[in-house]
């Protein structure tokens with residue numbers, strides 16, 4: 001199994017995390033792992049992102065990756081911060097080639113046939129489907145998975161606890177991603193752990 005597939009099969013949901021304050025990183029990660037979600041995607045949308053990756057790596061059981069990686073410089077900064085996998089919202093040849101050369105597990109965003117064909121050309125087979133809900137939802141992914149029947153997906157963007165099971169019931173979907181597990185602001189670790197527990201028990 002490819003390393004990215006192992007990561008995608010670790011839990012049914014990858015929490016997409018927007019960490020505003022690095023002090024939140026460890027409590028959020030600890031609550032998510034305690035609830036059963038070990039694979040954590042820390043977005044580089046905030047200045048605290050890279051520092052949060054470094055901090056979360058100290059949480060036992062956590063597999064910490066970087067999200068919102070859009071170019072080779074951000075890829076390098078994420079790897080230097082200790083990211084164990086890389087997620088991007090889209091796919092460019094420059095980013096794809098750099099990620100493959102680095103050897104790090106890589107989950108690039110795709111929204112249509114051309115994106116998937118670029119990924120396949122680069123030798124990739126595992127993709128984020130983003131933004132999942134507004135790119136046509138499950139019917140669109142089912143249509144794309146016809147011609148691209150070897151590709152595996154992590155739908156992200158507009159996925160919720162309520163809609164996750166529909167996505168997960170579709171065979172090429174190995175996991176889903178979403179930001180619903182952690183509300184903005186001061187982390188409520190009890191609520192985060194409960195949300196993680198509900199997500200971790202979703203059937204695939």
Ligand SMILES: O=C(O)C(=O)C[C@H](O)[C@H](O)COP(=O)(O)O
Pocket residue numbers: 016043045067068069087088089109130156157158159177178179180
């Ligand atoms: O920041 C990134 O790298 C992204 O690609 C976007 C996120 O994965 C989605 O925005 C999460 O979507 P929601 O669960 O609907 O909030």
